Amino acid sequence: MKFDIMRDRLLDGLNNAMRAVSSKTTIPILTGIKLDVTAEGLRLTGSDADVTIQTFIQPEEDGKQIINVEAPGSIVLQARMLHEIVRKLPTNIVEIEVTDNFQTFIRSGKSEFHLIGSDANEYPQLPELSNNEQFSIPSDLLKTVIRETVFAVATSESRPVLTGVHWQTTENELICVATDSHRLARRKVTVDNLPTGQNVVIPGKSLNELNKILDDSSTAVEIALTSQQVLFKTNEVLFFSRLLEGNYPDTSRLIPNEYKTNVTINGKLLLQAIDRASLLAREDRNNVVRFETVGDNSVEISSNSPEIGKVKEQIAVEQAEGEELKISFSAKYMMDALKAIDGQDVMIQFTGAMKPFILRSIHDDAILQLILPVRTY
Known part of the structure; x- marks a missing residue:
């Protein structure tokens, strides 16, 4: 096996395949990356038995020669060592040659590395998946x-x-x-x-x-x-x-069908207010923030840490309907949900202080977040 390849493209492929390689594997050969080179290009395969990632580099891209193959073949090389070597090579052209007994030479400029490879036939085969599904x-x-x-x-x-x-x-x-x-x-x-x-x-x-x-x-x-x-x-x-x-x-069955309180609010402003309130809540084991409706046009976000102090802030709402409400929840869970809805205006629908509540984007019904409240009142 002998070929040369552009270093930056080899590094891109290794970066992807490396994501599947784990140093904790009980199968020694899976600490390596499998290289298969043919006239069609180079395949790099990494696996930890749960996840397998295979990347493919073509000989030519946009009319530019990426790989020159002198002799096709396969080898498994220690993944982290190969990645470190390629990352630090002095020029953008890398030559890889495998001789007898899996002896592997990696050359670039005036640098030459000698690695001992493993038989590619011992590397697990990729599963076969049919195309019909x-x-x-x-x-x-x-x-x-x-x-x-x-x-x-x-x-x-x-x-x-x-x-x-x-x-x-x-x-x-x-x-x-x-x-x-x-x-x-x-x-x-x-x-x-x-x-x-x-x-x-x-x-x-x-x-x-x-x-x-x-x-x-x-x-x-x-x-x-x-x-x-x-x-x-x-x-x-x-x-x-x-x-x-x-x-x-x-x-x-967890998602309620009817609601007692509906609040429509700017998701970005709510996220920022909860982030500020969580500065005090973070010191508390449960990271709890309170949410309370105030009339028809605002809500109050507050947090209280006995050792540090308290914070409260009112935010205008676009619409509030139904019963008045006081509810507490994990600041982290609420912030994660609001980030998923990505700063859009949100409708928050409550069925009571101790029942799960729903967040939806008012622009997109495809996204739904549900959070269980925390008992504090």
Whole structure:
């Protein structure tokens, strides 16, 4: 195996594949990255057995030669060492040559590194996924869906299925739900040619890594779901993740059908006020902020820490209907929900001081956030 490649493109590919490599793996070969070079280009594969990322670099891009292949072949090289070496090479042309017994030479300018590689045949094979259950979503929309849901997954492993986001497909609608049992985030997306009846839970960690790889463009991301794996496919990247096992709870019954108090308010102003109130709340174990309606035209945000002091602030509301209300909640949960709605005007719908309440964007019914209050009164 022998080829040369532009260093910056090799580094881009390594940066993506490295996201799947874990130093804690019990399978020694998975501490490495697999390189497959043919006349068609270079494939780089990284995996931790749960997530596998494969990136592809073409020989030519925009009429510019990226890779010259003298002899095709495959090798597995220690991932972190390869990444550090390529990052620090002196010129933008890198030559990689593999000789007998997986001896690997990496040359650039007057630098030459010698690494001992591993047999690529020992590297786990990628799963085979059929094409019949595929659908596609624009990359920028998929990033938005992940951002608006994944923050609400559970961080505790006591109920592993809650550490993922539940994806369900109905007639032309993808419904994504995350909950840690104290809050819930739901996002609905209209998708053409959607295979119905899919019901999977994708690990939150996988979606966070995928989000770092996707770009903010309208390029389609192909998605294939099976009972155990999900594949996200772009022009340059294949991203495989295992799915979480277990039945996701029926969250639809948590969402109230009728409300006693409705408040419409500027989401950005509310977020800033809660952020200020949380300066005192942060010192308290529960990080609790209070929310109280004041007549028909304002709400009061307050926080009280016995050792430090208190803060209160009134914000004008665009509309307030129904019963007067005093309620307390986690400042962090409320701020996360408002950030997901992204500074738009929000309608907050309450069913009482001790019952879950809902946040929706007044411009987009596809986003819904639910938060459980905290008992303080």
